Amino acid sequence: SCYLVIHERTHTGEKPYECLYCGKSFIRNYSLVIHQRTHTGEKPYECMDCGKSFRLNSHLVVHQRIHSEKKPYECQDCGESFSQNCLLVYHQRRHTGEKPFECPD
DSSP states (O other): OHHHHHHHHHHHOOOOEEOTTTOOEESSHHHHHHHHHHHHOOOOEEOTTTOOEESSHHHHHHHHHHHHTOOOEEOTTTOOEESSHHHHHHHHHHHHOOOOOOOOO
16 A cells, blocks of 8 residues: 555665755655755645644644634643643643753753
8 A cells, every 4th residue: 555655665775755945855755745844935734714834734734723712731730721732831840849950051
């Protein structure tokens, strides 16, 4: 199947789709298309509420939570909710005291 061929490329290192702008290669054509948008500036996914555009549909979906006030990620410690999982993870460090980054100075 097509999926097996793509999976096998992870083992063989074959990357048949090459960017015409910078030469970077990809396993999947779709990954190349998304990558090339960094060169062309194409942002085909537009927010119907404010007009802001995005390279990836998933980024538009996250952005639209600003307008809908959807906050599906809830802290189990205090009940505060967040629109993005990464914001919840950052918040949870307040409860745990975790400091994953160290100042090099």
